[in-house]
Amino acid sequence: MYFKSEGIVLREVLIDEADKLLDILTKEHGLVTAKARGVRRGRSPLKSACQLLTYSEFTLFEYRGKLTVQEAQPIEQFRQLREQLELFGLGSYFAQACSVVAQEDAPNPELLSLLSNCLYALSRLGKPQLLVKSVFELRLACLAGFAPELTGCCVCGKPDPDRFDLSQGLVHCAACHPDQGEGIRMPITTAVLCAMQYICWCDPKKLFSFKLDEASLQQLSSITEAYLMTQLEHSFSTLDFYKSLLPYGETT
Numbered sequence: 001m002y003f004k005s006e007g008i009v010l011r012e013v014l015i016d017e018a019d020k021l022l023d024i025l026t027k028e029h030g031l032v033t034a035k036a037r038g039v040r041r042g043r044s045p046l047k048s049a050c051q052l053l054t055y056s057e058f059t060l061f062e063y064r065g066k067l068t069v070q071e072a073q074p075i076e077q078f079r080q081l082r083e084q085l086e087l088f089g090l091g092s093y094f095a096q097a098c099s100v101v102a103q104e105d106a107p108n109p110e111l112l113s114l115l116s117n118c119l120y121a122l123s124r125l126g127k128p129q130l131l132v133k134s135v136f137e138l139r140l141a142c143l144a145g146f147a148p149e150l151t152g153c154c155v156c157g158k159p160d161p162d163r164f165d166l167s168q169g170l171v172h173c174a175a176c177h178p179d180q181g182e183g184i185r186m187p188i189t190t191a192v193l194c195a196m197q198y199i200c201w202c203d204p205k206k207l208f209s210f211k212l213d214e215a216s217l218q219q220l221s222s223i224t225e226a227y228l229m230t231q232l233e234h235s236f237s238t239l240d241f242y243k244s245l246l247p248y249g250e251t252t
């Protein structure tokens with residue numbers, strides 16, 4: 001049986017002499033694994049569309065539960081990601097995180113849209129890396145069912161609390177809730193809280209339409225990263241790799 005689907009290549013494993021096994025996040029079928037035969041040969045027509053972090057239209061053939069790529073046309077190659085190692089590292093982290101959240105046979109067009117929007121923001125719009133990273137992490141947490149409760153202090157209701165609780169996904173004032181006890185609470189400024197509210201509640205088309213100063217972006221990125229990892233109970237080798245590429249001092 002043949003079927004078509006748009007999708008982004010999340011992972012590739014080299015197999016045999018010239019083949020690749022691809023994990024593809026598709027629009028209609030969720031996460032699929034498909035073999036691309038001969039794709040590593042110089043003149044393979046599948047070559048450009050089957051690269052990591054490429055958005056393509058795939059024609060897949062299913063036989064006895066296994067998929068092979070019959071045809072593939074690139075839709076968006078995010079070229080700038082391939083020219084800057086840092087951007088490629090960050091994009092690879094996005095892909096790995098999507099593969100943890102995505103499921104087989106469960107269409108998740110919002111997830112594909114988030115990934116493609118974030119790769120586009122990095123490659124074509126030239127948005128700051130920390131901004132795109134924060135948006136990706138927090139929206140991914142929301143899509144995975146872990147939307148934080150950000151309307152105000154969970155104890156007194158004050159609109160500008162100064163602590164974010166990573167395991168509970170809520171905010172409170174330091175005075176309302178002592179910093180001892182279970183769970184990790186991170187300091188949060190009002191500017192960062194507003195940015196988190198914006199990211200969680202905005203129209204997906206306007207995800208990157210906000211500005212923060214550098215110090216706030218650093219704090220935002222530390223919080224969204226720690227929150228995503230706490231909620232997914234997962235760490236990411238690609239994130240460690242991305243961080244290893246950053247100049248000394250930029251730890252997030």
Ligand SMILES: [Zn+2]
Pocket residue numbers: 153154155156157158161172173176
């Ligand atoms: Zn309070």
